[in-house]
Amino acid sequence: MASIDFTWLIGGPQGSGVDSGANVFSKVCAEMGYQIFGKREFYSNIKGEHSYFAVRVSDEEIRSNVNDVTLMASFDAETIFRHFNEIPKGCGIIYDSDLDKTTTDEVHTLDNYFKERLHKELESKNKPFTIAGVLEIAKEKGVHLYPVSFRELLSTLAEKTENPKLKGMVRLFNVLAVSLSLGLIKMPLDPLLQSINSIFSKKPQIAEINKQAADFAYDYAKSKFGSFQYALTGNAKRPDTILVQGHFGTSIGKMVSGCRFQSYYPITPASDESVYLESHELLEIQNDRPGSTLVIQTEDEISAMGMMIGAALTGTRSSTSTSGPGFALMTEALGWAGINEVPIVITLYQRSGPSTGLPTRHGQDDLLFAVHAGHGDFPKIVYASGDIEESFYDTGRCFNYADVYQIPVIHMMDKFLSSSVVTCKKFDPQKISIDRGMLLDKVEGEYKRFAFTDDGISPRSRLGLDNGVFWNTGDESDEFGHITEDPQVRIKMMDKRMSRLDLITKKIPDDEQVVSFGIYDFTIISWGSTKGPILDAISMLKKEGINIGFIQIKLIHPFPSDYVKSILKDAKTIIDIEANHSGQLGKIFKQNISREIDYFVLKYTGRGMTSTEIYDSLKKIIENKANKREVLSHGA
Amino acid sequence: MALKLADYKTEVHNDWCPGCGDFGIVNALQMALAEMGIERDKATIFSGIGCSGKTSHFINTYGVHTLHGRVLTFAQGGKLANPEMTVVAVGGDGDGLGIGAGHFVAAGRRNIDMTYIIFDNGVYGLTKGQASPTLKLGEKTKSLPSPNTNYAVNPIGLAVASGFTFVARGYSYDVRHLKDLIIKAVRHKGLSFLDVLQPCPTYNDINTRDWYAGVDLAQESMERHSRIYKLEDSHFDPMVRYDDETEVNEKLSQALIKSLEWGSKIPIGVFYQNEIISQYSTRLTDKIPNYLENPPSKQKISENGLPTTDVSEILDSLRV
Ligand SMILES: Cc1ncc(C[n+]2csc(CCOP(=O)(O)OP(=O)(O)O)c2C)c(N)n1
Ligand code: SF4
Ligand SMILES: [Mg+2]
Numbered sequence: 001m002a003s004i005d006f007t008w009l010i011g012g013p014q015g016s017g018v019d020s021g022a023n024v025f026s027k028v029c030a031e032m033g034y035q036i037f038g039k040r041e042f043y044s045n046i047k048g049e050h051s052y053f054a055v056r057v058s059d060e061e062i063r064s065n066v067n068d069v070t071l072m073a074s075f076d077a078e079t080i081f082r083h084f085n086e087i088p089k090g091c092g093i094i095y096d097s098d099l100d101k102t103t104t105d106e107v108h109t110l111d112n113y114f115k116e117r118l119h120k121e122l123e124s125k126n127k128p129f130t131i132a133g134v135l136e137i138a139k140e141k142g143v144h145l146y147p148v149s150f151r152e153l154l155s156t157l158a159e160k161t162e163n164p165k166l167k168g169m170v171r172l173f174n175v176l177a178v179s180l181s182l183g184l185i186k187m188p189l190d191p192l193l194q195s196i197n198s199i200f201s202k203k204p205q206i207a208e209i210n211k212q213a214a215d216f217a218y219d220y221a222k223s224k225f226g227s228f229q230y231a232l233t234g235n236a237k238r239p240d241t242i243l244v245q246g247h248f249g250t251s252i253g254k255m256v257s258g259c260r261f262q263s264y265y266p267i268t269p270a271s272d273e274s275v276y277l278e279s280h281e282l283l284e285i286q287n288d289r290p291g292s293t294l295v296i297q298t299e300d301e302i303s304a305m306g307m308m309i310g311a312a313l314t315g316t317r318s319s320t321s322t323s324g325p326g327f328a329l330m331t332e333a334l335g336w337a338g339i340n341e342v343p344i345v346i347t348l349y350q351r352s353g354p355s356t357g358l359p360t361r362h363g364q365d366d367l368l369f370a371v372h373a374g375h376g377d378f379p380k381i382v383y384a385s386g387d388i389e390e391s392f393y394d395t396g397r398c399f400n401y402a403d404v405y406q407i408p409v410i411h412m413m414d415k416f417l418s419s420s421v422v423t424c425k426k427f428d429p430q431k432i433s434i435d436r437g438m439l440l441d442k443v444e445g446e447y448k449r450f451a452f453t454d455d456g457i458s459p460r461s462r463l464g465l466d467n468g469v470f471w472n473t474g475d476e477s478d479e480f481g482h483i484t485e486d487p488q489v490r491i492k493m494m495d496k497r498m499s500r501l502d503l504i505t506k507k508i509p510d511d512e513q514v515v516s517f518g519i520y521d522f523t524i525i526s527w528g529s530t531k532g533p534i535l536d537a538i539s540m541l542k543k544e545g546i547n548i549g550f551i552q553i554k555l556i557h558p559f560p561s562d563y564v565k566s567i568l569k570d571a572k573t574i575i576d577i578e579a580n581h582s583g584q585l586g587k588i589f590k591q592n593i594s595r596e597i598d599y600f601v602l603k604y605t606g607r608g609m610t611s612t613e614i615y616d617s618l619k620k621i622i623e624n625k626a627n628k629r630e631v632l633s634h635g636a
Numbered sequence: 637m638a639l640k641l642a643d644y645k646t647e648v649h650n651d652w653c654p655g656c657g658d659f660g661i662v663n664a665l666q667m668a669l670a671e672m673g674i675e676r677d678k679a680t681i682f683s684g685i686g687c688s689g690k691t692s693h694f695i696n697t698y699g700v701h702t703l704h705g706r707v708l709t710f711a712q713g714g715k716l717a718n719p720e721m722t723v724v725a726v727g728g729d730g731d732g733l734g735i736g737a738g739h740f741v742a743a744g745r746r747n748i749d750m751t752y753i754i755f756d757n758g759v760y761g762l763t764k765g766q767a768s769p770t771l772k773l774g775e776k777t778k779s780l781p782s783p784n785t786n787y788a789v790n791p792i793g794l795a796v797a798s799g800f801t802f803v804a805r806g807y808s809y810d811v812r813h814l815k816d817l818i819i820k821a822v823r824h825k826g827l828s829f830l831d832v833l834q835p836c837p838t839y840n841d842i843n844t845r846d847w848y849a850g851v852d853l854a855q856e857s858m859e860r861h862s863r864i865y866k867l868e869d870s871h872f873d874p875m876v877r878y879d880d881e882t883e884v885n886e887k888l889s890q891a892l893i894k895s896l897e898w899g900s901k902i903p904i905g906v907f908y909q910n911e912i913i914s915q916y917s918t919r920l921t922d923k924i925p926n927y928l929e930n931p932p933s934k935q936k937i938s939e940n941g942l943p944t945t946d947v948s949e950i951l952d953s954l955r956v
Contacts, residue, residue, distance in 0.1 A: 030956035242954035256945050258937025261717050281924060284946040291935045291945065292924040294716060298709070299742035306702065306709025306739075310682070311717035313700065313710075314933035318717070336703055396943075426951055434938035463680050463698050463714055464721045464933065471693055473701035474685070482648050482693050483701075 004034070004059045006185075006230055009069045009086070010177055011052035011079030013109070014045050017174035021073075022053030023421065024195045025178050029057045030243045030423050031191040033235035037062045037532070038421040039608060041635070044268070044359040049109050050078045052636070055421075059235045063387065063422075063532030067612040067634050070230055071185065073177035075150055077102040077131050078109055081118060082636045084134045089142035092228055093135070094180050094221075096173075097147035104129045146184065146225045150176055157216045163209075172213045179214040183221025186231040189214065240426040246418035247273040249388040249427075250347050250411070253395025254319060255283060255293060256429045259345070261311035261318040263296045263304040268360050269418040270321040270349035301326035305333040305346075312342050313472070315439060315462030317399055319345040324353045324366050331373045334408055338378030340472045340481075341450070341458070341497065343402035343409075343437075345395075350414040352606040361606025362415035364528050364579040368587065370410045371557045379500045381405070382557035384412035386515075386531030389424040391417065394554070396432030397512060404437035404507075405500050406457060412556070416529040416579070416608040443468040448479040452492060456499040501558040513555040516567055522622060523549030523571035525564075525597075527556060527585050529608070530577050536611035537618060548618055553585065561592040568595075575621060577601040579609060583629075600629045607635030641670040648693045655845075657808035657834035658687060658755060662694050664811045665724065665753070668818035669697065674722050682711035684727025684736065686762045687836075688755035691726050705735030708743045708752060715750050718933040719917055722822060723750035730760045733769040733789050743827060744798025748916040751821045751828045752800075754791060755808075757836035758843050765839030779839045791831040792895035796888055796908050802828035803874075803891060803908040807864050808835065809845060813904065820906065826915045833864075833904070853900060867894070867905030876910040884910065 008025060012018045019040065026036045037056045043049035056065050069086045072079070073094045080095055081104060087093055104115050119129060127133035139145055150173055158166040166172070175196070182192055193211050200207035251273045254262065264274040278295035285291045294311075298304040304320045312318040322330065327348055337344050348370060352363030370382045381401050385391035391413060402409045438459045449470035451458045458479075461468030471481030476493060478484045505513070517535065526534055531552050538548050549571055553564065568574065576586035576597045581604045586597040601617045603609050613632045620626035644666040652658050669679060676697045683692040685704035692699030698721075702710045711725035732740055732754045743752070758771040765779025769789040776783040795803045802824040806814040814832065821828035835845045846852070850861040867874070872894065876887045891908035920927045938944055 027956070237956075241956050242951060243956045244954055248954070252947055252950060255947055255950075256943045258935070258943060258945065260932035260935050260937070261713070263713065280950065284949070285936065286939070286944040286946055288936050288944060289926060289930055291930065291937070292927065292932075294920070294924070294927070294932050296713075296716065299738055302706060303709040303739055303742065306706045307713030307716070310700070310710035310713025310715075311932060312713075314714055314718040314721070316717040316932040316935075317937065318713075318932075333703060333706065423956065426955065427947075429943055429945070429947060432943055433941050434943055435941060436938075462933065463700075464678060464718045466677050469677050469696065469698055471699040471701065473693070474703055475701070481699075482646075483690070 004232065006057045006070045006232060007054055007066060007068060008181060009052060009054045009072045009083060011050060011074055011083060012076045014042055014049050014051045015047040017171065018051050018053055021174035021178050022055055024192065026055050026421050027195050027243060028187065028191040029232065032187065033237040034059060035062050036243065036421065036423045037064060039065055040419040041607065042360050050082060052079060057232060062536060064536040064611040067610050071181055073181045075173040075177050078107045080131055081107065081110060081134060084138050087138060087143050090229060092144040092146055093138060094146040096150045098149050098151055100132045102131045144228060148180060153217060153220060157213060161212055166209065175210050175213050176217045179217035180221040183218040184225050184228050186233055189218045241423050242426045243423050244388055246388055246420050247276060249391030250395050250413060251276040252427060253392040256432050257317065257396045257399040258434055259293065259317045259319050259399065261294050261308065261316045262320060263298050263307040264320050264322065265298050265301045265304050265326055267323045267326045269351060269415045270323045272418060273321045273347065301329040302333065305330040308344055309333060309337050309342050312344050313463045319347060321347040321349065323349050323351050325356065335374035335376055335378055336474045337408045338374060338380060339474060341406040343406055345398045345402055345409045345411055347411045347413055349418050358606035362579060362608045363604065363606060364414055367556060367584040370412060371588065377498060379407055379497055380557065381407055381409040381504060382412060383409060384528045384554055384556055386528060386552050388417055388422055392427045393431060400435045403439060404435055405504055406437065406460060407500060412528055414529050440465065440468060442466065449481045450477060450479045452479065452496060455503060456496040505558050505560050508555060510563055513560040514563060515552040515554065517550040519567060519571050520547045520549040521572045522575060523568060524575045524577055525551055525553060525585065525589060526577040527553045530579060533609045533611040533614050534577055537614035540611065540615045541618060546622060556588065559588055559592040565593045573598045575599045575601060577614065579603050599626055601632065602629060603632035605633050605635065610634055639670055639673060641666060643676065644669050644696050646694055646696045650694055652687060653838045655837045657757065657836065660808035660811045661755060661832055661834060662691055664814035664818055666695060667815040668822065672819060672822065679722040680714055682707050682723065682725040684731035686728035686731050688726060688728040705731050707731065708736065708739040711750060712743060712748050715748055717931060719928055719931050724753065725750065726753045728761065729754055729756045729770045730768040733791060741798040744795060744800045746916045747799060747801055747826045747913060749826055753830045753832055755834045756791060756831050757834045757840055759836050759839045761836050761839060775842055777839060778841045790895055792907050793892050795829040796891045800829040801826035801910045801913050804830050804906040805904045806830055806832045807848065807904050808832050824909065825911050826913065863900060863902045864904055865901060867903050874906040874908050876912055879912045
C-alpha cells in the first residue's frame with residue numbers, strides 16, 4: 001500500500017461549483033507533488049441534480065478510484081444522504097451543520113428508488129430520516145464528524161471584512177469546502193490561493209473575495225476542528241508531471257498528429273474534445289507559418305461524417321469525435337469511407353447505451369457495434385486506449401494507421417476516461433511519428449486511384465492535385481473509381497480491400513496490438529479504460545503474494561488472433577473484465593481463438609469500476625467462490 | 637493548352653433513359669466548365685445518389701459520387717479543406733430536398749462558396765418513380781399507385797429562406813441558358829443554388845417536355861405557348877444592391893413570391909442574388925487569419941516523419 005492513499009469527495013447540486021472545487025483541490029494536491037486520480041459523476045441535467053467528484057491522492061502512481069472515501073466535504077444534504085456509507089471508520093465528514101434537521105423528503109432530487117433503500121436502512125437502525133440520522137450511523141461506525149455552519153462562517157467573515165455582501169453568498173460554499181478540507185489535512189494554503197488567482201485572473205475582485213473566504217475557512221478548520229489522523233503535507237515532486245482532463249489526450253494528440261479538420265455534432269462525453277480543439281484552433285508550427293485546426297459544428301452526425309470524408313479526400317488529416325447515438329448515424333458513410341479507402345479517424349467516446357441510455361454515465365457498450373458498424377464487408381480498424389496518457393500517443397497511431405492502410409479507424413475512448421482528471425507524465429510530441437503512407441505529392445502519367453498492387457494499397461491522390469484526377473463512388477468501382485458491376489472486377493476489388501486486414505495484423509508491431517502485463521495461471525483480458533483499476537487491483541494482490549496476469553488488447557479489429565493465442569498459452573484461467581452487460585470482448589475473443597472465457601467481471605451501472613471492486617472479485621475467483629459472471633455495482 | 641469541351645467528357649457509358657432531361661444538365665455543366673476554362677484537376681463534382689447522382693462519372697474532373705442525401709456534406713468538407721478548388725454539388729430532388737433537406741438548410745446558413753444543382757424531376761427516378769418532394773399534392777404520375785398525399789416543397793423558396801445567396805432556376809432543355817446560369821452560379825461568391833426542371837420521360841408523365849413546352853395549352857388556345865419564360869426578359873431585378881434591411885427584405889420577398897408562380901407560366905433565371913452577406917471563408921478568416929493562404933489541405937504537418945506542431949505552450953500550462 002502506498003503510504004498515502006487518500007480519497008476526497010465533494011458533492012453538491014449540478015452547477016454549484018462542485019467541479020471547480022474539485023479541480024482546485026486536484027491542482028493543489030498535484031502542486032504539492034502528489035499523484036491524482038479524480039473522477040466526476042453527474043446526471044444528464046444542467047442545474048440541480050446531484051453531482052460529485054472523488055479525487056484520490058497518493059504519493060505513488062495510481063490509476064483508479066477506490067471504494068472508500070477518506071474525507072467527504074459536503075455543503076448540501078443530498079451528498080450526505082447518498083455518500084455517508086462510503087466513509088469508513090477513522091475517516092471524516094465535513095458538513096454544513098445547518099442541515100442537521102433536513103429530512104429525506106425535503107431533498108427533492110432524491111429519487112424514490114434511492115430513498116426507499118435508505119429508509120429501510122435507517123428504519124432497521126432505528127434512526128430518523130434526517131441528516132442527523134444518517135450521521136449518527138456514521139458516527140457509530142467511528143467516522144469523525146466536522147460540523148460547521150456555512151452561513152455563520154460567511155456572516156462572521158462578512159463582519160470581519162466589513163463586506164455585508166458575503167453573507168448569503170452560496171457561490172462561496174465550494175471554496176469553503178475545499179479550504180476547510182485543506183485546513184483539516186494540514187495542507188499549506190498557498191497553492192490554493194495561487195490557484196484562485198489563476199482561475200480568476202481576469203476578475204481580481206472575485207479572486208479577492210474567494211481568497212478571503214479561503215483564508216478564513218482554512219484557519220477555522222485548523223483552530224476549531226478536532227484532530228484528524230490523515231495529513232497531506234507534501235511530497236517530492238516528480239519531474240515532467242502534468243495534470244490533465246480526460247479529453248486532453250486525444251485533443252492534443254490530434255493537434256500534434258496534424259489533424260487539421262474536425263467536424264462534430266454536440267454529444268456527451270465527446271464534444272469537450274471538439275470544443276477544446278476549437279478554443280486552441282490556432283497552432284504554432286516549427287519553421288513555418290501558423291497552422292490551424294478547422295473545427296466545424298455540423299447539423300448532425302451524418303454531416304459531420306460527410307464533411308470529414310470530404311476533407312480527408314483533399315489529403316487533410318481529418319476526424320470527428322462522437323458517442324454511441326452519433327456513431328449510429330455515421331455508419332452508412334463509414335462504409336463509404338471503407339469502399340473508397342479514405343483515411344479517417346473517428347474518436348468514439350462511449351457512454352452507456354442502448355439508445356440514449358445513461359447519457360452522462362460510463363459504459364464500454366459499443367465494442368461489438370464498432371467492429372460491425374456499417375453494412376457490407378469492408379476493412380476498418382478498431383483501436384482502444386486504456387488511459388489518458390496512452391490516448392495521446394494512440395491518436396498519433398490511429399492517424400498513421402488510417403493513412404498507411406487507407407482505411408477508417410475507430411479510436412475507442414469512453415466516459416470513464418473523459419471525465420477523469422489525472423496526473424501523468426508530460427506528453428512527448430516527439431514520440432509521435434507521422435506516416436502518410438502512399439499519399440502523393442505529384443502525379444505523372446495515367447492515374448488510377450484504385451490501381452491493383454501487390455499489397456492492395458494504391459498510391460493516393462487528393463482532390464485538387466495536379467494530374468491526379470480520380471473518381472469515387474459508393475458503388476463498386478473499377479481502378480479509376482468508376483461504377484462497375486462486373487463480377488470479376490468485383491472479386492478483385494473486394495479481395496484488394498479486404499486483404500488489408502491481414503496486412504494490418506502482420507505489419508503493426510505486436511506491442512501496439514496487445515500489451516502484456518504478465519501471464520499467470522489466472523490471467524485477465526480486457527480493453528480500454530478498465531486498464532487502470534485492473535492494474536491497481538493486481539498490485540494490491542501482488543502485495544499479498546498473489547500474481548495475476550493481464551493482457552490489454554488494443555487492436556480489437558482486425559483481431560490479433562495468433563498473437564493473443566500464443567501469449568495466453570500458459571494461462572489456465574481467463575478472466576474477462578469489461579464495463580458492459582454481455583462481455584463483448586469475450587465474445588470477440590471466443591469467436592477468434594475458439595477459447596472459452598472462464599470468468600466475466602462486468603459492470604453496467606454506468607459508474608466506472610474501482611480497483612477495490614476488481615480486487616474483491618479477483619479474490620473471489622482465486623478462492624473459487626465466484627460466479628461465472630461477477631456483476632459489480634459500487635458507486636452512487 | 638486550352639481546354640475543349642471534349643476534355644470534360646469521360647468515356648464512361650451513360651445509361652440514362654433516352655430522352656432524359658439529365659443529358660442536358662450534364663452537357664450544360666461540361667460547357668460551363670470549358671467556357672470558364674477551369675482546369676480539370678482544379679474542380680470537383682460531388683454527386684448524390686439517384687439517376688442524377690451518376691453525373692460525376694460523366695465529367696472529366698475530380699468526381700465524388702457520395703451517398704443518398706449527403707452530397708452537400710461531402711462537398712462542403714472538401715471545399716472547406718481545399719478552398720482553392722471549384723466545387724459543384726449535384727443531385728436529385730429526392731436526394732436534396734427529401735432525405736437531405738436538413739443539410740440543404742444548414743448549407744444555406746453557412747454560405748460556403750460553391751454551387752449546388754438539383755435535378756428536379758418530381759420523382760425518385762432510380763427507385764422507379766415514387767413521388768419526390770417537389771411533386772405537387774394530389775398529382776398522380778403513372779408510376780404512383782395513388783395520388784400524391786404530400787404538399788410539395790418549394791425549392792426556390794426554401795433556398796431563399798435558408799440563406800443561399802444565389803438562387804436560380806434552369807430548364808434542362810434550354811442548355812445554353814442553363815450553361816450561362818451555371819457560370820453565374822459558379823462565379824457567385826457564396827453558396828449558389830440551381831433548381832433545374834428536368835423532365836423524366838420514364839416516370840413523370842405530368843411535367844413532360846411537351847408540358848413545359850405548353851403543347852396542352854396550345855391545343856386549348858390553338859397556338860403554341862411555352863410555359864417557361866425567362867426572368868431576365870421581364871423586369872425582374874434579383875440583385876441585392878446595397879446593405880440595407882428594406883432592400884434585402886424586398887428582394888427576398890419578391891423571390892419568394894416569384895417562386896410561387898407555376899402552372900401556365902413558369903419562370904426560369906435568377907430569383908435572388910446577395911453578395912453582401914459574408915461568405916463562410918470570411919467568417920473563418922475573422923478567427924483564423926491565414927485560413928485562405930494556408931487552408932487545412934495545404935498545411936505542413938511534419939518534417940522527416942516527425943510532427944512540427946508546437947504544443948509546448950499548452951503542455952507547460954498543464955505542468956504541475
Ligand atoms: C439511405 C438510402 N435510402 C434509399 C436509397 C435508395 N434510393 C436510391 S436513389 C433514390 C431516390 C432517387 O431520387 P432522386 O434523388 O430524386 O434522384 P433521381 O433518380 O430522380 O435523379 C433512393 C430512395 C439509397 N440509395 N440510400
Ligand atoms: S428514370 Fe427518369 S430521371 Fe432516371 S434516367 Fe430515366 S428518364 Fe432520367
Ligand atoms: Mg428526382
